[in-house]
Amino acid sequence: MLDILRRIIQEVNAAQDLEQALSIIVKRVKQSMAVEVCSVYLADSDTQHYVLMASDGLNPEAIGRVRLAPGEGIISVVVETAEPLNIDNATDHPRYLFIAETGEDRYHAFLGVPIIHHRKVLGIVVVRQHAQRRFEENEVAFLVTVAAQLSGAIAHAEVIGAIQISGRGLLQGNNHDGRALEGLPGAPGIAIGTAMVVYPPADLDAIPDRTITHIDAEIATFMAAVKSVQDDMAALGLRLSPKLSVEDRALFDAYRLMLGSDTLINNTLDRIRTGSWASGALRETVNEHARIFDEMDDPYIRERAEDVRDLGRRILVCLQSGKRNAPPYPDNTILVGEEITATMLAEVPGEKLKGVISARGSSSSHVAILARALGVPAVVGAGDLPVARMDGRELIVDGYLGKVYVQPSPALRAEYDRLLREEKQLTAGLAELRDLPAITQDGLRIPLYANTGLLSDVASSLNSGAEGIGLYRTEVPFMIRQRFPSEEEQRRVYRQVLEAYAPRPVTLRTLDIGGDKELPYFPINEDNPFLGWRGIRITLDHPEIFLSQLRAMLRASVGLNNLHILLPMISRVTEVDEALVLLNRARQELCDAGETIERPRVGVMVEVPSAAYQAEALARRVDFLSIGTNDLTQYLLAVDRNNPQVANLYDSLHPAVIHALVQIIQGAHKQNTPVSVCGEMAGDPAAALLLMGMGIDSLSMSAASLSRVKWVIRNFTRTQAQDMLAQVLTLDDANAIRICINTILENAGLGGMIRGGSISGKHSLFH
Ligand code: PEP
Numbered sequence: 001m002l003d004i005l006r007r008i009i010q011e012v013n014a015a016q017d018l019e020q021a022l023s024i025i026v027k028r029v030k031q032s033m034a035v036e037v038c039s040v041y042l043a044d045s046d047t048q049h050y051v052l053m054a055s056d057g058l059n060p061e062a063i064g065r066v067r068l069a070p071g072e073g074i075i076s077v078v079v080e081t082a083e084p085l086n087i088d089n090a091t092d093h094p095r096y097l098f099i100a101e102t103g104e105d106r107y108h109a110f111l112g113v114p115i116i117h118h119r120k121v122l123g124i125v126v127v128r129q130h131a132q133r134r135f136e137e138n139e140v141a142f143l144v145t146v147a148a149q150l151s152g153a154i155a156h157a158e159v160i161g162a163i164q165i166s167g168r169g170l171l172q173g174n175n176h177d178g179r180a181l182e183g184l185p186g187a188p189g190i191a192i193g194t195a196m197v198v199y200p201p202a203d204l205d206a207i208p209d210r211t212i213t214h215i216d217a218e219i220a221t222f223m224a225a226v227k228s229v230q231d232d233m234a235a236l237g238l239r240l241s242p243k244l245s246v247e248d249r250a251l252f253d254a255y256r257l258m259l260g261s262d263t264l265i266n267n268t269l270d271r272i273r274t275g276s277w278a279s280g281a282l283r284e285t286v287n288e289h290a291r292i293f294d295e296m297d298d299p300y301i302r303e304r305a306e307d308v309r310d311l312g313r314r315i316l317v318c319l320q321s322g323k324r325n326a327p328p329y330p331d332n333t334i335l336v337g338e339e340i341t342a343t344m345l346a347e348v349p350g351e352k353l354k355g356v357i358s359a360r361g362s363s364s365s366h367v368a369i370l371a372r373a374l375g376v377p378a379v380v381g382a383g384d385l386p387v388a389r390m391d392g393r394e395l396i397v398d399g400y401l402g403k404v405y406v407q408p409s410p411a412l413r414a415e416y417d418r419l420l421r422e423e424k425q426l427t428a429g430l431a432e433l434r435d436l437p438a439i440t441q442d443g444l445r446i447p448l449y450a451n452t453g454l455l456s457d458v459a460s461s462l463n464s465g466a467e468g469i470g471l472y473r474t475e476v477p478f479m480i481r482q483r484f485p486s487e488e489e490q491r492r493v494y495r496q497v498l499e500a501y502a503p504r505p506v507t508l509r510t511l512d513i514g515g516d517k518e519l520p521y522f523p524i525n526e527d528n529p530f531l532g533w534r535g536i537r538i539t540l541d542h543p544e545i546f547l548s549q550l551r552a553m554l555r556a557s558v559g560l561n562n563l564h565i566l567l568p569m570i571s572r573v574t575e576v577d578e579a580l581v582l583l584n585r586a587r588q589e590l591c592d593a594g595e596t597i598e599r600p601r602v603g604v605m606v607e608v609p610s611a612a613y614q615a616e617a618l619a620r621r622v623d624f625l626s627i628g629t630n631d632l633t634q635y636l637l638a639v640d641r642n643n644p645q646v647a648n649l650y651d652s653l654h655p656a657v658i659h660a661l662v663q664i665i666q667g668a669h670k671q672n673t674p675v676s677v678c679g680e681m682a683g684d685p686a687a688a689l690l691l692m693g694m695g696i697d698s699l700s701m702s703a704a705s706l707s708r709v710k711w712v713i714r715n716f717t718r719t720q721a722q723d724m725l726a727q728v729l730t731l732d733d734a735n736a737i738r739i740c741i742n743t744i745l746e747n748a749g750l751g752g753m754i755r756g757g758s759i760s761g762k763h764s765l766f767h
């Protein structure tokens with residue numbers, strides 16, 4: 001069964017469009033279950049009708065015509081109960097609806113199973129037989145497994161289908177405006193622009209579709225790549241042939257044959273001649289060939305699929321090594337990728353980057369944080385996005401709602417243009433607050449700092465009126481290199497940041513790699529990276545890396561004395577003690593060498609539940625605490641901050657997080673240690689007020705959030721914030737807390753700043 005399932009899923013995933021995907025499903029399921037009919041009905045999201053989309057066994061004329069309204073027919077019973085329905089004689093069922101054109105009255109046995117994706121019944125897969133019988137338990141289980149496995153693939157194919165409808169026509173796409181691609185809000189704002197797909201090197205499946213005009217040049221490039229792989233294989237074969245057995249040599253011969261084969265090469269050339277670029281043509285040909293092998297019953301022949309893919313990868317590496325093959329970034333670039341990395345973001349010229357869409361990630365993953373730092377609207381976790389087909393298309397990125405519109409209609413585009421203009425006006429209005437302090441109407445002053453990690457956004461943080469840097473993520477300069485930066489390279493980067501802000505404070509966090517932040521040159525392979533070797537755990541295990549970073553920070557601060565050092569991922573006091581020993585050692589070494597280095601202020605990040613419970617003990621050891629609500633939320637709620645599947649459970653307004661924050665702040669204050677929040681929560685205007693009610697001493701956020709937070713602080717009082725907290729602390733559910741805060745803010749006349757204003761009235765800066 002597993003084998004059958006694997007094959008069906010492979011075929012469905014490779015399908016060109018929804019129609020093809022569904023016809024594969026009905027054909028294969030009918031075959032495997034030896035039934036007389038297999039059909040799929042899908043929900044039409046506009047009308048809520050269930051439409052017969054594919055069938056093997058029913059009258060083909062009925063496909064696309066039979067539409068069942070809510071409550072109509074046995075199908076609707078499956079929809080309503082969202083459970084399988086197994087009956088021996090469908091015609092006896094009280095909800096049975098006779099539909100002459102399907103010809104299904106000949107069949108008695110009926111098994112219908114819902115296809116559910118993200119809690120919604122997308123459709124129903126039905127099998128029928130003439131005989132009057134109930135389907136066996138194992139048959140039901142098989143169909144349930146098929147439906148569960150296929151729901152994601154169908155959702156994906158549905159999206160591709162919607163896009164292709166517009167692609168085939170005049171690219172107007174007004175027939176699917178209502179069907180935005182759903183993702184998660186990554187960074188607030190709206191962007192309209194042209195998609196530029198970016199992808200990791202040497203990954204055939206990541207290659208996007210792209211068209212070219214210079215066909216001869218593309219053919220020459222492709223043939224040169226093939227020749228280069230042929231030469232490599234010949235050289236390899238020669239070098240290894242004395243050591244190889246006859247069978248092993250046969251493998252090399254098979255590779256050489258394939259490379260010389262008409263099919264692999266000529267099919268690719270044919271595709272290039274139709275205007276596809278070489279990499280995309282190669283991807284299609286390799287997938288086509290590999291699929292043929294995949295379908296073979298003989299396991300040995302099936303293995304050959306991997307050879308074809310391997311060969312494809314080798315040719316691709318050659319294609320990519322000569323030149324980048326990437327067209328120039330469009331003026332209004334919307335960067336699109338399966339997984340957008342810091343490097344990919346950093347490579348786009350700042351003035352061209354308008355929006356970001358990542359198929360993976362969630363609102364608190366680092367791509368989202370970086371986008372927010374750069375003030376670029378982003379949608380993340382758009383898992384159904386057919387990335388490879390996006391290149392060059394016009395897109396709207398709605399970073400407030402986490403939605404993407406592909407090839408929008410002129411009407412929708414005009415509506416978003418209007419929103420964009422309104423947003424610019426709002427930002428311009430807020431800009432007037434730049435040089436004013438964040439002070440409540442009853443006189444409480446809350447310093448607002450900026451979070452950064454890129455040198456290029458230090459300037460934008462300065463312009464936003466930040467009073468210093470509350471979190472400089474030093475892993476970013478580490479990520480955009482091919483090796484660890486030297487001590488001097490680091491010193492120069494840190495010096496620029498410290499100098500730009502002096503005499504205002506700058507908090508440099510020591511290296512926080514691990515988790516989802518991997519350095520290309522320092523791979524860490526773990527089953528549970530977020531519970532593994534991360535942050536301070538790595539740097540304490542590698543004192544040479546840690547000392548070099550600490551020395552670079554200390555040397556960068558000479559004469560400025562505005563350096564604060566922050567230690568990430570602390571989960572026990574001994575880690576702080578050990579880090580302080582190394583810091584003293586680094587300073588002593590520099591002083592011994594004749595430099596005059598002031599002692600920096602040192603802080604600990606509270607982002608792990610154990611640190612929350614030990615806030616007071618930690619506060620006793622250092623000069624300040626900084627709460628990392630991104631990780632604290634993830635670890636307290638046991639919800640991976642990067643996993644879109646559970647993103648709806650990730651909520652910094654969960655009562656457990658709120659109570660932990662209160663406890664941390666109280667613990668720090670018992671030691672008279674100031675405490676700040678540098679997680680994304682600080683940049684949410686409403687949450688910032690709640691934190692103020694708890695007695696937070698300062699807030700650090702992305703530069704783009706600063707003016708909004710300042711505005712709400714200046715329009716609220718400390719007493720109001722304390723009252724709000726008192727009410728929130730009586731509630732035991734995140735949604736109730738959200739409603740309570742929203743109501744209080746609406747009543748205080750701050751609703752406008754909490755909502756971004758929108759077409760649907762649903763835009764919210766405060767998700
Ligand atoms: C946090 O965890 O809240 C934080 C600020 O650190 P990072 O997002 O870099 O993990």
Ligand code: MG
Binds near residue numbers: 568630
């Ligand atoms: Mg963190």
